[in-house]
Amino acid sequence: MTIKNDVLNRYLFDDLHVRGELVQLKDTYKDIMNLHDYPAAVSQLLGELVAATCLLTATLKFEGEIAVQLQGDGPIGYLAVNGNHKQEMRGIVRLSTDTDATTLRELVGKGNMIITIRPDQGEPYQGVVALEKDTLADCLAHYFEVSEQIPTKIWLFSDNEKQQAAGCLVQLLPDGDDKEKQHLDFEHLCQITNTIKSDEIFTLEAEALLYRLYHQETVQLFEPQQVIYQCSCSEEKCLTTIAQIEPAELKSIIKERGHVDMTCDYCKTTYTFDEFKLLPFLNDIKH
Numbered sequence: 001m002t003i004k005n006d007v008l009n010r011y012l013f014d015d016l017h018v019r020g021e022l023v024q025l026k027d028t029y030k031d032i033m034n035l036h037d038y039p040a041a042v043s044q045l046l047g048e049l050v051a052a053t054c055l056l057t058a059t060l061k062f063e064g065e066i067a068v069q070l071q072g073d074g075p076i077g078y079l080a081v082n083g084n085h086k087q088e089m090r091g092i093v094r095l096s097t098d099t100d101a102t103t104l105r106e107l108v109g110k111g112n113m114i115i116t117i118r119p120d121q122g123e124p125y126q127g128v129v130a131l132e133k134d135t136l137a138d139c140l141a142h143y144f145e146v147s148e149q150i151p152t153k154i155w156l157f158s159d160n161e162k163q164q165a166a167g168c169l170v171q172l173l174p175d176g177d178d179k180e181k182q183h184l185d186f187e188h189l190c191q192i193t194n195t196i197k198s199d200e201i202f203t204l205e206a207e208a209l210l211y212r213l214y215h216q217e218t219v220q221l222f223e224p225q226q227v228i229y230q231c232s233c234s235e236e237k238c239l240t241t242i243a244q245i246e247p248a249e250l251k252s253i254i255k256e257r258g259h260v261d262m263t264c265d266y267c268k269t270t271y272t273f274d275e276f277k278l279l280p281f282l283n284d285i286k287h
């Protein structure tokens with residue numbers, strides 16, 4: 001049996017003040033990786049970050065976008081995934097050197113995780129945590145602890161051979177009176193969730209997996225949401241970047257090549273702008 005491709009599920013434990021999320025990705029993983037030629041361990045880490053970003057965007061209480069970036073002094077100089085409330089994901093890795101490293105510490109080195117949240121309505125805000133834990137999942141739990149002060153645990157799975165990624169999130173809800181009991185319930189649910197094996201999360205459908213884990217609890221499962229790979233680049237966004245270039249420089253590029261090309265790092269789409277399209281940006285050139 002195979003999973004229904006690329007689904008995010010949210011659920012709630014009745015009476016326990018704890019919520020959960022489960023994401024299982026196939027096509028999204030393939031679509032993001034197939035555009036690039038990353039080493040296996042790098043793809044695997046990017047897969048984990050895609051699953052993590054799905055889980056993070058699903059915690060948003062408003063419409064908007066989340067960008068999660070890892071920056072460090074290791075072979076991966078930069079790794080970023082963007083996702084939004086529609087669960088449209090894209091991701092990219094910039095390797096500063098070839099590597100056969102496998103762990104997060106070896107791949108990214110000393111650095112930070114930067115989480116930028118951009119609501120469609122309102123000001124963006126950013127949280128930064130040092131990458132001090134051994135796994136991405138633990139770094140994210142650390143982020144929730146320091147930035148949001150909500151007890152949260154995350155499990156991430158990624159397999160470059162199977163071309164699949166998945167993840168689970170368990171979070172304490174802030175309401176309720178009996179804090180001590182709530183924390184015990186939360187710890188108990190985390191222990192159960194911790195028993196998930198990769199072959200289960202990669203093969204079982206959400207309902208079967210959640211039943212296997214939490215059959216002693218009452219779980220309320222919400223409407224699942226489809227996750228897709230979708231790059232957010234556009235001709236319009238390219239023009240915003242082009243507007244930053246000096247008109248004289250633009251003019252000289254056009255003179256030399258006849259057009260200006262911009263290629264999206266994420267999806268490799270090339271946008272071509274000829275002199276006619278660039279007229280508004282060439283206006284103040286003195287002849």
Ligand SMILES: [Zn+2]
Binds near residue numbers: 233
């Ligand atoms: Zn693109």
